[in-house]
Amino acid sequence: MSSLDASAIRRPLSECTRAKLESLELFGEIESTNTYLMSQPPPAAGLCRVAIADHQTSGRGRHNRSWLSHPGDGLCLSLAYTFEKAPEHLPALTLALGVGVVGALQGLNVPGCRLKWPNDIVARDGKLGGILTEVQPGRGDSVTIVAGIGINIFFREHADFGTESGWAQRAIGLDSIADELPSHELLAGTMIENLYVAVSDFEVSGLDGFRDAWRQHDWLLGREVIVDMVDQEICGIAAGVDIDGALLVDTAEGSTRVISGSIVLPESAGAKQ
Numbered sequence: 404m405s406s407l408d409a410s411a412i413r414r415p416l417s418e419c420t421r422a423k424l425e426s427l428e429l430f431g432e433i434e435s436t437n438t439y440l441m442s443q444p445p446p447a448a449g450l451c452r453v454a455i456a457d458h459q460t461s462g463r464g465r466h467n468r469s470w471l472s473h474p475g476d477g478l479c480l481s482l483a484y485t486f487e488k489a490p491e492h493l494p495a496l497t498l499a500l501g502v503g504v505v506g507a508l509q510g511l512n513v514p515g516c517r518l519k520w521p522n523d524i525v526a527r528d529g530k531l532g533g534i535l536t537e538v539q540p541g542r543g544d545s546v547t548i549v550a551g552i553g554i555n556i557f558f559r560e561h562a563d564f565g566t567e568s569g570w571a572q573r574a575i576g577l578d579s580i581a582d583e584l585p586s587h588e589l590l591a592g593t594m595i596e597n598l599y600v601a602v603s604d605f606e607v608s609g610l611d612g613f614r615d616a617w618r619q620h621d622w623l624l625g626r627e628v629i630v631d632m633v634d635q636e637i638c639g640i641a642a643g644v645d646i647d648g649a650l651l652v653d654t655a656e657g658s659t660r661v662i663s664g665s666i667v668l669p670e671s672a673g674a675k676q
């Protein structure tokens with residue numbers, strides 16, 4: 404059984420989001436909240452389903468990495484949403500959700516959170532959390548997304564970030580950033596509110612309305628980066644994001660668009676696994 408109180412999680416929700424929340428399920432322990440929602444019937448178009456766990460036994464991150472946290476030490480939350488018609492540039496949704504996550508943290512007086520393309524939440528140059536967005540085609544033109552958010556609340560030194568690239572081994576928890584830690588429920592409720600608003604705004608206008616905010620929070624902007632794209636590696640200066648969510652990198656050959664890849668900073672390239 405979960406240690407969380409569902410009514411306290413619903414408290415920060417706006418009336419609109421409450422009305423759109425088809426289900427809120429809390430688990431003490433589960434394999435992965437993303438895996439769970441991906442296996443469930445999709446919510447009706449325009450509605451969302453949320454699953455939250457105190458502990459995941461097989462939490463997953465991007466690129467098949469594992470996401471590990473001790474019971475109760477992190478927020479493990481997934482939100483499923485059905486788009487009646489698949490939006491253009493769906494991969495950019497992760498960026499819009501990132502803006503929503505940072506907005507939620509700012510609203511809870513957690514200072515200095517940034518975004519590292521495409522899915523990392525960064526604070527004090529360490530990994531505070533991440534987003535895993537998965538897509539399931541539905542009937543006709545519809546598509547359901549499951550967005551999983553992991554946030555370190557308490558970070559213990561021995562937490563294992565597995566095969567993350569070098570920079571991310573500098574993980575960090577809210578406990579060392581926030582003057583006053585929000586309750587797990589307030590964090591979860593505020594996150595649901597911001598994620599729902601982000602996903603429904605994205606449905607209307609794509610990444611357009613999020614690009615200014617992304618630029619403000621963009622941790623990579625102006626940094627020298629190495630992009631590992633499996634078959635090739637490019638080096639250059641990160642220069643923001645395109646309307647479809649691609650990372651722009653200024654290289655010696657000109658501007659390059661990166662659709663998928665792992666970003667490594669030159670100073671941590673040796674630590675990359």
Ligand code: BTN
Binds near residue numbers: 436459466468551552
């Ligand atoms: C990443 O940094 O690569 C993404 C991490 C996402 C972790 C969250 S925790 C809740 C949800 N369930 C999962 O198995 N993964 C996401």
